[in-house]
Amino acid sequence: MQAKPVLEVKNLRTSFRTERGKVTAVDGVSFSLGKGEVLGVVGESGCGKSATAQSILRLFDETYTTHEGEVWFEGQDLLSLPAAAMHSVRGNHISMIFQDPLSSLNPVYTIGNQIAEAILIHKNVSRREANARVLELLKLTGIPAPEKRMGEYPHELSGGMRQRVMIAMALACESKVLIADEPTTALDVTIQAQIMALMEDLNEKLDMGIILITHDLGVVAEVCSRVVVMYLGQVVEEADVVSLFARPLHPYTQGLMKSIAQMDCDRSQPLHVIEGTVPSLHSVPAGCRFAPRCPFADDLCRTRMPELEQHGDSQKVRCWHAETILREGNADA
C-alpha cells in the first residue's frame, strides 16, 4: 500500500484575505495518497476538509487566497504551476466530485453533453468518439438505459443518478486521483450505500486514488484504508483505519468515535457530544487548538502547540498526552 505516493501534500497552508483580516483555513496540512489508495479525511464542519481539497486543485479565487507549502503530483508542485497549466491538471489528472449533486450540473445542458465536455476539454477527439465514451462511462457508473439518459437534463434525474453522472464526469479522462468532497451527504441512506459501493468498485477496477472527505465515520470504516482527522485547519491524527478505530489517540478522535450511535448502546443514556463548538478561525486558540474542548487539557496544552508525532508504525497524533492516553487505553475521560 505504502508505495510511492501519487499525491503528496506537504505543509499546505491556505489563507484568505477577508474584510476582518487574514484567515487561515488550512494550516500546515500534510498527507500523502498512495496509488489506488482510499484516504479518508474526517472532521466536523468548518475544519478545513473542503478547503484542503479545493486548495489541491487551486479552485479558490487566487486574488484573495494565498497558498503556501507544496502539493506534489507526478513530479510537479501544483502550487507553483502557472494558472494555465492547472487547467490541464484539473479534470484530466485530478478530478473532483461535490457534496450537492443537485446543483453540480448545469441545468441548461443534457448530461450527455456535460460528460462529453469533460472529455472534449482535455482530449483531442471528435464529438462522436466522445459520445461513445460517454455511453461507456454511463454504463460503468451503473446508470440504466444510458442511451436514453444521455439526452436528458439534470432535472429529470434523481439525486443518486446525478451523483453517478458527476462520477462519470470525474472518470472521463481516467484521472489518477479523485477528490470526493462529501459525495453522499446530500443523498439518502440507501443511495449513499450504492454510491459508496460504486466508488469502491471503481477504485478497484481503475486503480484510482481517492481522497474521501466526509464526516461519516461509518463510511470511513467501510471504504478507507487510511484516515486523516482534521480539526480547525490542522491534521490532529493520521492512522490506518484499523488502528484508528482500535485505539484513537487524539482526544478529538475519541470524542468523534464516542459520538457515533451504536446498535447496542444503552438507549437510556443521551448520545455523547464533544462539549463546546469549533472556535472561529478569527480567534484561533493559542497552544493546542482542541484544548478549550479537551477533557485532558492542562496548562501545557493551553500554551504550546503540540507537533504531529509518530506513535507506533502507522499512527501520527498531535497531542501532548498521547502517551498517557495510550497507556490508559481507551478509558473514559
Add this chain to the structure above:
Amino acid sequence: MTDMTQDIDLQQVKKALKKEQNRILMQQVLANRSLVIGFVIIALLVLVAVFGPLFLTYDPNQMDVVNRLKGPSAAHWMGTDNLGRDVLSRIVYGAQISIGVGFAVAVISSFLGLIVGIYSSYYKWLDHVLMRVADGIMAFPGLLLALALMAALGGRVSNVVIAVSIVATPYIARVVRSEALALKEQTFVEATRALGASNTRIIWLHIAPNTLSSLIVQATFIFAEAIIIEAALSFLGAGVPPPAPSWGNILSDGKTYIFKAWWMTFFPGMTIVLAIIGLNLFGDGLRDLLDPHSSRGKK
C-alpha cells in the same frame, strides 16, 4: 426479463409525462393573459410594418397640396397632413423605422450588455471599472443623454440606433451582472472549473446561457423604451431626419396643426401607445412565465 419490461414501461411513462408537461406549459402560456395580448399586439404591428406597404395606395412621401389637412375619409383613412401626405401610409412606413430602431437597439444593447454584465461579474477589477461607467451613463436621464449623443453624432437613423443603444446597455448589463454573480457561486460552475474548463469556457458556455431568460425579459422592456426614446428624439428634431416617416416625426409634423387637424397627432400617438403597451404586456408576461420567483403561484 422483468427488468426489461419495467424499463419499457418507465420510458412510456416518461413520454406521457413529457406530453403532459408540454400541455401544462401551453396552458400556462395561454392562461397568461398579458403575454398573449402583448404578443398579439406586437405581432400585428410587425405584420403591418412588413406587409402593410403592399396594400397601400399612397407613397408616404408623395405630396398632394390640393388635398392637404383633410380629415379621415374613405380615400385617406387617417386623413392627410399639412403637405397632403397620407397619414396612414406614413404611419405604416414609420412602423418599419420605429420598430426597426427599437429592435436593433434591443439586440445591440442585449449583446453589449451581456458582455459587460458577464465579464464584470467574473472579474472584480473589471467590475469596478465597468460598473462605474454604467453608473455614469445611468446618472443622466436617458432621453437627455441620447439627445446629447445625437448632437455629437449627427442626425441619421444609424446614429439613433447607436445613441439609444449606448443609453440602454447599462440597464441590460445590470440585470445580467446580478444574475451572473449568483450563478458564479453555484456548485456547477465550480464543478466545471474542477473539470479543467478555462474562464472563457465557463463564462460563455456555462454562465451566459443561464442568464438568457432574465436578459430576454429585460430586452423586451428596452425594446419599448427604445421606441419611446426614438419617438421623442424625432419629435424634438434630433432623431430620424425628415422627411423619412418615423412615428416621432409624424407627431412632430402634427403638433403645429394640433387644433386644426387632430388626426395628424392622434393616430401616430395612439400607435406609439399601442406598441408600448404591447411590449410591456409581453415583457410582464414573459417574466411571469420565465421567473419561478414571481407571483405565478398567487393566481
